[in-house]
Amino acid sequence: MLEGCEGEILVELEKAVRNFDPDFILIPNSKFAVNYVSERAKANGLKLSLSRGLAVEGRWVDFNGRVVLDLRCFEEFGLAGIAELCNYSMLPPELAVGWPVGRLVDSRQCYEAIRRNVLLPVARSPSTAFRSLSEFHMADKGGLTFNPKVGVYENVCQLDFDSQYPNIIVKHNISYETVIDVGSVLREPRGFLAEITEYWLNRRLHFKRLAKTLPEGNLKIYAYQRQKALKAVLVVVYGYSGCSWNRFANVKCFEEINRISRKILIDALNVAEEEGFEVIYADVDSIYVHKAGAKLEDYEELRNLIVDETGLPMSIENWFKFIAFLPQQTNSGLSATKRYFGKLMSGELCFKGIEARRYDYPEYVKEVQLRMMETLFDAEDLSEVASNVDRVLGVLAKAVKALIEKRVPVEKLVVYKALHKDPREYSSMFPHVSAALQLMQHGYEVEVGDLIGYIHVRSRSKNQLTRVQAAQLVTGYYDAEKYIEMLVEAAETILSPLKIDKAQVRATLVGLR
Known part of the structure; x- marks a missing residue:
C-alpha cells in the first residue's frame, strides 16, 4: 500500500515497478487506470518511467518493455490462455486480449492464406447473397431450440456435443470455397477453413483431456486455461464464416453449418425418446434429459447411442440433482431459454442467465x-x-434488514456497466452514463469500453445526474430501497419456478421497511 500525497505516491509507484521488474502488469479496468495515472502524472509535472530501457518520447507514463493487461482478461484466461491466443492470432498479448475475437480469426486466416500463396481479399467482404425475404427465411433458420416447461425437475442430465460447430466444419469439409449452396458441399479438395479449424480443434481437445486427467496443480490449471481460450476462438469461427467483416466470407457456409446442426439435434432427440428418456430442454448443441431412476451409466449409454447416430463426439456436461427452468421476464406464461439454475449431484450450484451471472447486479445481491x-x-x-420456500424468504428478509440498517459495506453495492460510446453522445441518461459524466467533471479520463462502477443513491430523484454516484466518488450513502428491489427481483427468479411472483415476495416483507 502506497501512502502520501499524490506526487509522492506516483514516485513510489515508479520505484516499486523498477524494484519488482515485472514482465506483466495487471490492472483492473486497465484502459481507465492507465489514462488516469497519465493524467495525474501530467497534473503533477512528473514523467513516470515504468518501462525497461529507453522511454517513449511524448508520454507522461511509459510501459515500454512490459505487458500491461486488464486484470479481468487475465482472470478469465490466465497466462497460459493468453499465450494460446497469441499463438493462434500471431499477435502480441495486448492485442490478442484487446481485439475482438473476430479480428484474431482474421489474423490467423491471413497468415494461413499467405503461407498457401493465396491472394488476400479486401478487409471487408461485399455481400454476395441477393435473395428475397422468403428465400432468406428458408435458408437462414439459425440454431434449433426446444423451450423447457417452467418448473423444478430432479435427476436431469445435460449432454453436450463437444465443439459442435468446429466439428461440423471439419467433418463436412465446410469452407468458403467448398459450399456451393445450402446442402451442396464439395468433398474434395480439403477446404481452407476446415483445414485450419481441424488443427486448432484437435489442440483444444488435447488440452481439454489434459485438464480432466492431470492431477491437481499448475499443469492442470494451464491446460484448462489453454482449452478455454481456444474454445472462445472456435465458437467465433462459426459465426464469423458468414460475417461481412470476414474478408473470405460466404454466407452459405454459415447457413450450411446451421442446417447440419439442426439435423444433428433432431437425430439426438429422436434417439433419446426412442430409449425412453424425456427431453426437458434442448438448445442447439445441448440436450437435457430425464428418466425416472436413471443412473449415470444409463446417461452414458444414451450418449454413446447418440454419438453412433450423429458421428459427432458428445460428453456428459452436468448431472443435476435438481434443476429449475424459469419463465420469461417479459411474459411469465412462456418459458425462457438459456436461463436456469440447479444443484449438481456433486453438490455444486450451476446457473445461467440469472442475476448471479450478470455484471449489472452488485456483489451483495449475487451473494444473497x-x-x-x-x-x-x-x-x-x-x-x-x-x-423450503419459507426458508428462502427468511434469507431474503435478513438481507433486506441488513440494507435497512445500513450494515452492508458500500463496496458490495457497486454496479458495473460498460460504455459503448462517448458519454456525451448518449441521448438517454442511463445510470452508468451519469456516473461517467461525474468522473469527467472530477478530472477523470473516460474512454469507450471502460467499465463504469456506480452506487444507487437517490433513485427517485427528478435530476437524473444525482440518482447514482460514481464508485470512485462514493461517500458511504446508498439508496436502500433500490437495492431491496434488486433483492426482490433476485428472490423472484429463485421462486418463480414454484409459481411465486414478485408481488407475493414483496408481501412477505411488509413490516420490515
Whole structure:
C-alpha cells in the first residue's frame, strides 16, 4: 500500500515497478487506470518511467518493455490462455486480449492464406447473397431450440456435443470455397477453413483431456486455461464464416453449418425418446434429459447411442440433482431459454442467465441469491424443495434488514456497466452514463469500453445526474430501497419456478421497511 500525497505516491509507484521488474502488469479496468495515472502524472509535472530501457518520447507514463493487461482478461484466461491466443492470432498479448475475437480469426486466416500463396481479399467482404425475404427465411433458420416447461425437475442430465460447430466444419469439409449452396458441399479438395479449424480443434481437445486427467496443480490449471481460450476462438469461427467483416466470407457456409446442426439435434432427440428418456430442454448443441431412476451409466449409454447416430463426439456436461427452468421476464406464461439454475449431484450450484451471472447486479445481491439457491435445494426430493420456500424468504428478509440498517459495506453495492460510446453522445441518461459524466467533471479520463462502477443513491430523484454516484466518488450513502428491489427481483427468479411472483415476495416483507 502506497501512502502520501499524490506526487509522492506516483514516485513510489515508479520505484516499486523498477524494484519488482515485472514482465506483466495487471490492472483492473486497465484502459481507465492507465489514462488516469497519465493524467495525474501530467497534473503533477512528473514523467513516470515504468518501462525497461529507453522511454517513449511524448508520454507522461511509459510501459515500454512490459505487458500491461486488464486484470479481468487475465482472470478469465490466465497466462497460459493468453499465450494460446497469441499463438493462434500471431499477435502480441495486448492485442490478442484487446481485439475482438473476430479480428484474431482474421489474423490467423491471413497468415494461413499467405503461407498457401493465396491472394488476400479486401478487409471487408461485399455481400454476395441477393435473395428475397422468403428465400432468406428458408435458408437462414439459425440454431434449433426446444423451450423447457417452467418448473423444478430432479435427476436431469445435460449432454453436450463437444465443439459442435468446429466439428461440423471439419467433418463436412465446410469452407468458403467448398459450399456451393445450402446442402451442396464439395468433398474434395480439403477446404481452407476446415483445414485450419481441424488443427486448432484437435489442440483444444488435447488440452481439454489434459485438464480432466492431470492431477491437481499448475499443469492442470494451464491446460484448462489453454482449452478455454481456444474454445472462445472456435465458437467465433462459426459465426464469423458468414460475417461481412470476414474478408473470405460466404454466407452459405454459415447457413450450411446451421442446417447440419439442426439435423444433428433432431437425430439426438429422436434417439433419446426412442430409449425412453424425456427431453426437458434442448438448445442447439445441448440436450437435457430425464428418466425416472436413471443412473449415470444409463446417461452414458444414451450418449454413446447418440454419438453412433450423429458421428459427432458428445460428453456428459452436468448431472443435476435438481434443476429449475424459469419463465420469461417479459411474459411469465412462456418459458425462457438459456436461463436456469440447479444443484449438481456433486453438490455444486450451476446457473445461467440469472442475476448471479450478470455484471449489472452488485456483489451483495449475487451473494444473497446464491444463499437462497442453496437453501431451496437443501433437500432430498422435489417435495422437500417446495417446502423450503419459507426458508428462502427468511434469507431474503435478513438481507433486506441488513440494507435497512445500513450494515452492508458500500463496496458490495457497486454496479458495473460498460460504455459503448462517448458519454456525451448518449441521448438517454442511463445510470452508468451519469456516473461517467461525474468522473469527467472530477478530472477523470473516460474512454469507450471502460467499465463504469456506480452506487444507487437517490433513485427517485427528478435530476437524473444525482440518482447514482460514481464508485470512485462514493461517500458511504446508498439508496436502500433500490437495492431491496434488486433483492426482490433476485428472490423472484429463485421462486418463480414454484409459481411465486414478485408481488407475493414483496408481501412477505411488509413490516420490515
